[in-house]
Amino acid sequence: MAAVQGAVNQAGGPALKLEARGLHKHFIKRGQPLEVLRDINFGIAPGEFVAVVGASGCGKTTLLRMADGLESISAGSLLIDGQERTDPGPDRGFVFQQDTLMPWRTVLKNIALGLELQGKPKRAGLEQARRFLEVVGLAGFEQHYPHELSGGMRQRANLARAFCIEPELLLMDEPFAALDAQTREIMQSELLRIWERTAGGTVLFITHQIDEAIFLADRIIVLTARPGRMKDIIDVPFARPRDLEVKRTAEFGALYDHIWKMIEEEVRVSMGMRSG
Numbered sequence: 001m002a003a004v005q006g007a008v009n010q011a012g013g014p015a016l017k018l019e020a021r022g023l024h025k026h027f028i029k030r031g032q033p034l035e036v037l038r039d040i041n042f043g044i045a046p047g048e049f050v051a052v053v054g055a056s057g058c059g060k061t062t063l064l065r066m067a068d069g070l071e072s073i074s075a076g077s078l079l080i081d082g083q084e085r086t087d088p089g090p091d092r093g094f095v096f097q098q099d100t101l102m103p104w105r106t107v108l109k110n111i112a113l114g115l116e117l118q119g120k121p122k123r124a125g126l127e128q129a130r131r132f133l134e135v136v137g138l139a140g141f142e143q144h145y146p147h148e149l150s151g152g153m154r155q156r157a158n159l160a161r162a163f164c165i166e167p168e169l170l171l172m173d174e175p176f177a178a179l180d181a182q183t184r185e186i187m188q189s190e191l192l193r194i195w196e197r198t199a200g201g202t203v204l205f206i207t208h209q210i211d212e213a214i215f216l217a218d219r220i221i222v223l224t225a226r227p228g229r230m231k232d233i234i235d236v237p238f239a240r241p242r243d244l245e246v247k248r249t250a251e252f253g254a255l256y257d258h259i260w261k262m263i264e265e266e267v268r269v270s271m272g273m274r275s276g
């Protein structure tokens with residue numbers, strides 16, 4: 001396929017960090033094609049935080065894996081900095097639902113792992129890891145092993161590891177889904193704090209939770225039921241820095257209801273039910 005060039009800004013640099021153009025994806029399942037994503041188009045500016053929501057199975061994780069280079073593209077294109085995306089690279093960080101800490105490494109050495117893989121000298125890598133360990137509030141736990149931490153602490157170490165490599169594009173797939181409701185809320189505000197403190201780059205964040213998407217993101221992409229298509233892109237009107245209190249406001253509740261109705265409609269369509 002011919003290389004596709006993305007839009008450039010006035011300074012000559014790419015105007016968009018991540019851009020999907022007419023993106024399609026299908027898998028072959030038991031010999032039959034399964035269409036998962038159809039005609040996905042969006043552009044994400046450098047430094048923007050964008051969440052993706054949609055019914056279960058609409059292709060959210062697949063979209064993220066395509067951005068990371070873990071999944072092939074069936075048609076259309078996905079550009080990073082104006083260039084067709086390549087295999088996974090050090091410019092991208094990926095955070096999964098389950099932490100991916102190595103049980104035999106201390107917390108500090110887990111956080112430093114990405115830097116080690118990038119070839120950063122050991123001492124400098126550990127120093128940088130220590131800084132990020134402090135940012136996520138784990139000072140004092142450097143020499144602990146993952147099994148000695150709570151689920152929330154492990155996910156904080158996981159975040160520190162992702163932010164530590166200072167990725168220009170951070171891809172997050174329901175990173176707080178395995179946490180209890182209270183820890184999840186705290187982690188949401190921790191994530192914003194870390195992101196703001198470390199100039200955390202561009203984020204594409206997948207979630208099932210509408211309130212999480214509204215609280216975190218600048219914009220929210222709503223996908224239809226499978227095959228996932230663009231249903232809407234919503235601007236989130238809340239100023240930063242954001243406090244969890246914003247979730248209790250009427251404006252937040254109204255936006256939540258609006259997005260929930262869109263997703264409910266899609267789930268009903270996919271189940272062959274009429275809305276109402």
Ligand SMILES: Nc1ncnc2c1ncn2[C@@H]1O[C@H](COP(=O)(O)OP(=O)(O)OP(=O)(O)O)[C@@H](O)[C@H]1O
Pocket residue numbers: 027028029034036054055056057058059060061062063208
């Ligand atoms: N490697 C694969 N081979 C075949 N089918 C796949 C593969 N990966 C995903 N699928 C199918 O693609 C569809 C979309 O999956 P995906 O995990 O992207 O959805 P999702 O929106 O993230 O779902 P959920 O919200 O439930 O996590 C599903 O029907 C899934 O079974």
